[in-house]
Amino acid sequence: MPNPETGRASSxxxxxxxxxxxxxxxxxAADFYGATLANYPQxxxxxxxxxxxxxxxxxxxxxxxxxxxxxxxxxxxxxxxIVANLTPVSQHHPVTKAALLTGKHVYSEKPLAPAxxxxxxxxxxxxxxxxxxxxxxxxxxxxxxxxxxxxxxxGLIGAPRLAYANxxxxxxxxxxxxEWRSRRGVPWPYMDEVPNGCVMExxxxxxxxxxxxxxxxxxxxxHNALLLGHEWPTLTEVAPDVSFGFxxxxxxxxxxxxxxxxxxxxxxxxxxxxxGCLSVKDxxxxxxxxxxxxxxxxxxxxxxxxxxxxxxxxxLPAAVHRYEDTHDLTVGAxxxxxxRAVLTGGxxxxxxxxxxxxxxxxxxLAEGRGVAEDVPLLHADDAKLAHGRETTPDGxx
Ligand SMILES: NC(=O)c1ccc[n+]([C@@H]2O[C@H](COP(=O)([O-])OP(=O)(O)OC[C@H]3O[C@@H](n4cnc5c(N)ncnc54)[C@H](O)[C@@H]3O)[C@@H](O)[C@H]2O)c1
Numbered sequence: 001m002p003n004p005e006t007g008r009a010s011s012x013x014x015x016x017x018x019x020x021x022x023x024x025x026x027x028x029a030a031d032f033y034g035a036t037l038a039n040y041p042q043x044x045x046x047x048x049x050x051x052x053x054x055x056x057x058x059x060x061x062x063x064x065x066x067x068x069x070x071x072x073x074x075x076x077x078x079x080x081x082i083v084a085n086l087t088p089v090s091q092h093h094p095v096t097k098a099a100l101l102t103g104k105h106v107y108s109e110k111p112l113a114p115a116x117x118x119x120x121x122x123x124x125x126x127x128x129x130x131x132x133x134x135x136x137x138x139x140x141x142x143x144x145x146x147x148x149x150x151x152x153x154x155g156l157i158g159a160p161r162l163a164y165a166n167x168x169x170x171x172x173x174x175x176x177x178x179e180w181r182s183r184r185g186v187p188w189p190y191m192d193e194v195p196n197g198c199v200m201e202x203x204x205x206x207x208x209x210x211x212x213x214x215x216x217x218x219x220x221x222x223h224n225a226l227l228l229g230h231e232w233p234t235l236t237e238v239a240p241d242v243s244f245g246f247x248x249x250x251x252x253x254x255x256x257x258x259x260x261x262x263x264x265x266x267x268x269x270x271x272x273x274x275x276g277c278l279s280v281k282d283x284x285x286x287x288x289x290x291x292x293x294x295x296x297x298x299x300x301x302x303x304x305x306x307x308x309x310x311x312x313x314x315x316l317p318a319a320v321h322r323y324e325d326t327h328d329l330t331v332g333a334x335x336x337x338x339x340r341a342v343l344t345g346g347x348x349x350x351x352x353x354x355x356x357x358x359x360x361x362x363x364x365l366a367e368g369r370g371v372a373e374d375v376p377l378l379h380a381d382d383a384k385l386a387h388g389r390e391t392t393p394d395g396x397x
Contacts, residue, residue, distance in 0.1 A: 018044035019105075019339040020079040024071060024095055025086035026050040026059035028189060029109060031182035032331045033084065034063035039319050040336035042343060043082075049074050058184045071095065075102040081342055082107055082132075084335055088192050089200070093118040096133070100125045105132040105342060107335045110204050111362060112355045114196075116378075119359050123352040132341055134348050135355035138334025140208045142286035143316035145330075148271070148278055150315055152213050156292060157273030160214065163255040164270045165206040167283070169198070172241075172261035173231035194232055197239025198261045199224070199366035205283055206257060207358050208350070209269060215250030216357055218380045222246075222365040227262050245365045250380070259365065277306060284327035287318055353379050 018041060023030055026048050037043055047065030050056040056067045068074045074083065075098060083099040085092055085108040093113040096106045100122065112135040113119035126133035139145060152160050172194070180188035193201055211217070224240035232238045242260035249255070258266075270279040276294040293306040319330065338348040360378040 016343060018042050019081040019342045020044050020046045020077075021082045021084060021335060021339070022046050022065070022068060022074045022077070022080045023048040023059065023084045023086055024050070024074060024099075025088070025091070025109075026052075026055040026186075027086065027088075028180075028182045028186045029331075030055075030059055030086050031062075031184055031186070032329060033086070033335070034059065035183065036319060036330075036332035037063065037335075040332055040339065042339040043332070043336055046077065046080055055184075055186065062184060071098060075099060075104060081105060082335065082338055085109060088189065089114050089196055090192075093122065096122050097125065100129060100131055100133070103129065103131065105338060106134075107338050108133070108135045108355075110136045111200055112359050114200070116356075116360060116363055119356055120378075123356050126352050132338055132348055133352040133355065134334055134338050134350040135204075135358070136331065136334060136350075137204045137208060137329065138332075138337070138350060139205055139283060139286070139330050140212050140349070141333035141337065142328075142330040143314040143318065144280050144283070144286060144288045144290055145209050145212070147290045147312055147315045148209070148269070148280055149213050151278055151290065151292065151312055152271060152273075156276065156312075157271065157278055157294075158275030160251070160253045160271050160273045162272040163210060163214075163253060164268070164272075165210060165255055165257045166266040166268050167198075167202045167206050167257075167259045168263040168266045169202065169261050170265040171228070171263070173228045191235060194235055195237040195239055197366055198241055198259050199243045199362055200239070203243075203257070203259050203362040203365055204358050205267075206259070206269060207361055208354075209283060210247070210249065210255055210257075211354070211357065212349075213271070214253045214255075216380045216382060217247050217361050217377055218250055219248040220245060220361065220364060220377070222368050224366070224368045239366070240368070243365050243368070247361070257365070279309075284329060286328040286330045287314070290314075353382060357382075 021043050045065045048056045048059045049068040082105045085095045087095050096108050099106045177190045222245040224243035226240045229238045241262050245257040247255040267282040267284050279291050280288050282288040290312045291309040293309050296307045298304045334350050341348045357379040
């Protein structure tokens with residue numbers, strides 16, 4: 001197995017030891033990336049471009065490389081193998097398309113594109129040109145996620161049957177979001193995030209873990225509501241702020257998913273199996289403990305049937321650089337896994353099809369719809385997305 005954190009290539013790998021990377025878009029989220037890339041020697045940061053030149057300048061001053069004067073200059077540089085598209089969502093499709101058309105692999109921030117037809121066009125373009133395309137989030141590479149995925153795969157709770165997945169971040173409208181700043185002082189862009197909505201911003205954090213464990217979603221329903229829209233009087237567009245979904249996966253497991261920014265924070269994931277339960281309290285924390293409760297034989301007048309929770313040892317070390325933030329999102333690991341795939345061949349774990357499937361499910365949740373007979377879920381029957389796929393999700397050796 002390859003390892004995104006050491007970048008060790010197989011013996012058959014080309015001489016190249018690292019892949020050139022340029023960041024396009026150096027706003028709030030870019031600081032998450034910059035602070036972690038030193039973990040991944042297979043990634044060589046060449047620099048950054050932002051339409052706001054000052055942001056590109058402060059980014060390279062902090063994290064290395066040079067300022068590129070234009071997107072064209074980035075795409076014309078033969079030393080650039082991967083473009084990390086960290087622009088606002090409205091720019092994801094044009095920037096990614098331009099990069100693919102000039103032969104660059106692209107790692108895009110979430111979502112891959114705001115509309116399914118745009119994302120499908122990008123996936124097809126990448127396939128035609130033999131290029132790699134991934135979309136964030138990459139928290140599935142966290143040591144919490146990897147420990148959980150392995151525990152489920154190893155059968156520690158028997159057959160997984162049910163998951164409860166929450167991505168309620170707390171009541172955003174009541175938080176001091178106008179004061180949030182990244183490490184370089186970039187303000188948090190609520191005017192983009194709130195219209196994008198809680199689902200398009202956050203569903204992928206839970207969906208990527210669930211799909212890695214259970215395979216693709218094959219049946220689903222979603223509903224949503226806008227409860228605190230009046231709290232955003234300066235915004236002309238506000239997306240639903242709570243969403244509830246029912247998901248059924250290829251392996252037969254089902255999930256109740258809740259995503260929102262109204263209820264108090266709850267980012268837990270619980271997996272219920274025939275032989276016990278596994279849980280992670282916070283999927284936004286790379287080192288959130290993974291707890292196992294085994295089923296026990298009880299007797300007498302009791303409702304109990306689970307043993308005391310035991311914390312599983314992490315199967316991976318902690319990343320060296322942590323975020324100076326309230327959440328630890330393992331952001332660099334997806335780019336590192338793409339660089340590993342460039343160097344050694346094959347696909348990144350967050351393949352174009354995997355990313356497209358997550359977008360498809362997210363859009364259905366965001367729009368409060370299920371699977372119509374005539375609009376089957378994309379890649380729902382694609383065995384490559386299932387947990388039994390050739391490349392297991394840890395991306396490690
Ligand atoms: N804000 C967060 O907490 C967060 C966390 C994880 C992921 N994300 C994702 O990261 C992406 C960027 O979000 P952000 O919060 O950094 O936004 P941001 O607005 O702070 O930064 C985006 C940057 O892109 C630049 N830009 C805009 N159009 C461009 C173009 N065509 N070419 C080059 N640069 C361009 C802007 O000048 C800005 O500096 C989004 O997809 C978002 O969903 C955000």
